Amino acid sequence: MTVPVASPGRPVPPAPDGRGPSGPRWDAAPGVIRPRHDTEGMVRWGTRLAALLPGAALVGLAVALLIEALPAIRGNGFGFFTRTTWDPGNFYNPPVVVNGVARPDGASYGAFPLIVGTLASSTIAMVIAVPVAFGTAMIVVHKLPRRLSNTVGMLLEMLAGIPSVVFGLWAALTLGPFLAHHVSPFISRTMPDVPVLRFFKGPVGSGEGLLTSGLVLAVMVVPIIASTTRDLLRQVPRGTQEGAVALGMTDLEVVRSVSIPWVRTGVIGACVLGLGRALGETMAVAMASGTVLGTVPRNVYSTFGSMAGVIVSQLDSALTDATGFAVETLAYLGLVLLAMSLLANIGARLLVRRASTTALPVGRGI
Amino acid sequence: MTDAVGTHTGTETALRQAEAGPAAGPPREVAFTPAFSCRGVGVGFGAKTVLEGVDLDIAPGTVTALVGPTGCGKTTFLRTLNRLNDRVPGFRRSGTISLVGEDLYDRHMDPLVVRRRVGMLFQRPNPFPLSIHENVIAGVKAHRLAPRSELRSITERSLREVGLWEAVADRLGSSPFRLSGGQQQLLCLARALAVRPDVLLLDEPTSSLDPVSTEAVEDLLRSLVPGLTIVIVTHNLAQARRLADRTVFFHGGRMVETGETAELFENPQQEETRNYVSGRFG
Numbered sequence: 001m002t003v004p005v006a007s008p009g010r011p012v013p014p015a016p017d018g019r020g021p022s023g024p025r026w027d028a029a030p031g032v033i034r035p036r037h038d039t040e041g042m043v044r045w046g047t048r049l050a051a052l053l054p055g056a057a058l059v060g061l062a063v064a065l066l067i068e069a070l071p072a073i074r075g076n077g078f079g080f081f082t083r084t085t086w087d088p089g090n091f092y093n094p095p096v097v098v099n100g101v102a103r104p105d106g107a108s109y110g111a112f113p114l115i116v117g118t119l120a121s122s123t124i125a126m127v128i129a130v131p132v133a134f135g136t137a138m139i140v141v142h143k144l145p146r147r148l149s150n151t152v153g154m155l156l157e158m159l160a161g162i163p164s165v166v167f168g169l170w171a172a173l174t175l176g177p178f179l180a181h182h183v184s185p186f187i188s189r190t191m192p193d194v195p196v197l198r199f200f201k202g203p204v205g206s207g208e209g210l211l212t213s214g215l216v217l218a219v220m221v222v223p224i225i226a227s228t229t230r231d232l233l234r235q236v237p238r239g240t241q242e243g244a245v246a247l248g249m250t251d252l253e254v255v256r257s258v259s260i261p262w263v264r265t266g267v268i269g270a271c272v273l274g275l276g277r278a279l280g281e282t283m284a285v286a287m288a289s290g291t292v293l294g295t296v297p298r299n300v301y302s303t304f305g306s307m308a309g310v311i312v313s314q315l316d317s318a319l320t321d322a323t324g325f326a327v328e329t330l331a332y333l334g335l336v337l338l339a340m341s342l343l344a345n346i347g348a349r350l351l352v353r354r355a356s357t358t359a360l361p362v363g364r365g366i
Numbered sequence: 367m368t369d370a371v372g373t374h375t376g377t378e379t380a381l382r383q384a385e386a387g388p389a390a391g392p393p394r395e396v397a398f399t400p401a402f403s404c405r406g407v408g409v410g411f412g413a414k415t416v417l418e419g420v421d422l423d424i425a426p427g428t429v430t431a432l433v434g435p436t437g438c439g440k441t442t443f444l445r446t447l448n449r450l451n452d453r454v455p456g457f458r459r460s461g462t463i464s465l466v467g468e469d470l471y472d473r474h475m476d477p478l479v480v481r482r483r484v485g486m487l488f489q490r491p492n493p494f495p496l497s498i499h500e501n502v503i504a505g506v507k508a509h510r511l512a513p514r515s516e517l518r519s520i521t522e523r524s525l526r527e528v529g530l531w532e533a534v535a536d537r538l539g540s541s542p543f544r545l546s547g548g549q550q551q552l553l554c555l556a557r558a559l560a561v562r563p564d565v566l567l568l569d570e571p572t573s574s575l576d577p578v579s580t581e582a583v584e585d586l587l588r589s590l591v592p593g594l595t596i597v598i599v600t601h602n603l604a605q606a607r608r609l610a611d612r613t614v615f616f617h618g619g620r621m622v623e624t625g626e627t628a629e630l631f632e633n634p635q636q637e638e639t640r641n642y643v644s645g646r647f648g
Binding site for chain 1: 478480
């Protein structure tokens, strides 16, 4: 884009009638004023570019990952989703070609245990985090005095900013052993042997595993959901809440018929943000899960591997695979993780659209 | 419609007492149990005193208008009548208020029950973020006044009472926020009437509405008495004249004067009242 800036030396153009310069003119002011229509154009194009960037970044990322993963998709096939093995093969034997893709002799990859581990730890995290976050937000907005409420809000935001490796250390060194020694044995003993609850029975291990990971993920997700929910609850109009009180409703009924419907769509959005964080969280889970490969977790105390955690823990050794198949497989794993996060997001959007049949005047949330 | 509203128990008791009363001999004003009877009522929040020494009887089945300049305490007084101020930090109260003979602020008086018997309509329409149907029955469900099977018919009856049924019958499941302001206010009225209150408190209910909606709401309110006792706060003196049987003038946290509406406007006894109703201040 050429920007015709008036420069100090530029001659002032003659007036249209040819009688020479006629007083100061905006487009001829020496070096000071930029023609208005030009800044306008820059703003227009600048904003368009800025608007396109997020979309372009997402598409670019997905395409780059897809290209990197393509050989692994062909080589591993759909069996990738059902196999439980994770064997890089023998790097010292000559590589073999399967489905037109070279790989080390005996290499076989299956992501099933990783997908299960990722979903299970995220589910545990969400089951714990959503009610805790909503309760925290309710108390901060409705029960605490203003100053204390601001302090708690600030602490929540600080909690969201703690590096995940710190959470991972805490989980591996403190939370995990504590659970394994003092909590898990009790739960394991007392849980009835019925479907679903059966997953809480069995050997409790040494502290690394699904339960520890789920808990630490919950601690990381709570601030995300709680701070959004708090902001949304503050937007619920006083007059509407008072209307419910004036009708003789209890506090709980006011929450149920005014506050929750008012914030529902936004809270669902916040939960998806939280779920995205839980699914993709790498470091804390890598440290708290035990990062095992090739085994499906049997109960909530089992060590496991998450998709993100395995990518980071296996990349080093994968780079030593001369055929490149190991790295391509990790890219494939990353692609699946990306797809899962996007699916969760899209699913939540559909849910939000269904939940928001009661259109609100303001505060649609995310 | 009137016979449906006539089943309000408190008002009915009062009316029955009114019929039986005169034989006992006391003056006519005490022949019935007032819907509200206030003696020396004072209200404050923290160190600030908003109202002092209010003595007022409100007869059942009538419309009473509370008028006065901004900040005179009339809305605070209104909100004391359904114990809505209980929730305000620092709220304190002196004197006694009785609701159809019972002490409103008695320890054994459940504020939730008080608020069912004393409904309220606010300055701005405040429908809940629920469907139109759920809005109407919200109070009925909260107080468990009717079995699930009757909720539909309660919605229809309440919406017919306020003349909104024809307009919304085909979209009971959709959002109330797409209705006009006037329709939203009627919906809130239907919601308040659905729990069959004895008294309805109105806090400038038409100040955010256009003239046509205002007229609709006023006509409706007139048609609700004498089945219902109405106490209305208004800034609009013409509205007080059109609607109210009695008018109460508040100024500076005191009740200055009360009387028959026509009497108070034509022949005010106090200087302040005279200045206010003649438009010299306020």
